[in-house]
Amino acid sequence: QVQLVESGGGLVQAGGSLRLSCAASGRTFTGYGMGWFRQAPGKEREFVAAVNWGGIANYADSVKGRLTIFRDNAKNTVHLQMNSLKPEDTAVYYCALDPAGRGSYVERYYDYWGQGTQVTVSS
Numbered sequence: 327q328v329q330l331v332e333s334g335g336g337l338v339q340a341g342g343s344l345r346l347s348c349a350a351s352g353r354t355f356t357g358y359g360m361g362w363f364r365q366a367p368g369k370e371r372e373f374v375a376a377v378n379w380g381g382i383a384n385y386a387d388s389v390k391g392r393l394t395i396f397r398d399n400a401k402n403t404v405h406l407q408m409n410s411l412k413p414e415d416t417a418v419y420y421c422a423l424d425p426a427g428r429g430s431y432v433e434r435y436y437d438y439w440g441q442g443t444q445v446t447v448s449s
Contacts, residue, residue, distance in 0.1 A: 328352045328438040332421050335443030338411055342447070346406040348421030348440055359424035360397055360404040361436060364417035364445075371433070374419070375406060378429030386431070389415075411447045418442040 334346040348360065361376035375395040376384045383395050394407040404421060422436035 328423060330421050330423060330438055330440035332419065332440045332443040335419060335445045337446045337448065340411060340413055340447055340449050342411050343407070343409045344411065344445060346408065346419055346421075346443060346445070348404045348406075350402040350404075350423060350438075356399075357425075357427040359426065359428045359430065359435075360395075361422045361424065361429070361431075362395060362404075362406045362419055363422060363433065364415075364419045365442075366414075366417040369417075371420070373431035373433070376424075376429040376431065377404065379427040382429055384429045384431060408445070411445075413447045413449045416445060416447050418444050 329352045332348050357379045359378045362374040363371050364374050365371040373386050377395045377397050392410045397404040420442045421440045423438040424435045
């Protein structure tokens with residue numbers, strides 16, 4: 327079994343920055359992909375960013391140029407650096423792990439999910 331634990335959420339003013347982190351533990355394996363998704367109140371969960379095992383990143387259009395995903399394979403962690411935050415970025419952010427190593431926007435590829443961390447951006 328794999329456990330994913332997110333950290334780094336909080337309250338920030340518009341234009342500010344936050345860094346989210348996700349640590350994977352439990353079963354040890356290589357070649358996995360990692361993604362971040364978010365769910366705002368009253369909305370469906372949506373893709374934010376993902377990175378494949380090789381480090382190639384994929385972003386939702388709404389966050390390109392503002393958010394950066396990067397991973398540390400030695401520490402089994404993935405981070406989401408969020409800059410120039412907007413009120414519409416307010417959501418619960420979830421990290422997820424795809425054992426097949428894809429850096430995809432497709433939710434069903436991800437077998438493991440964290441509990442989520444709240445990000446609130448005030449205007």
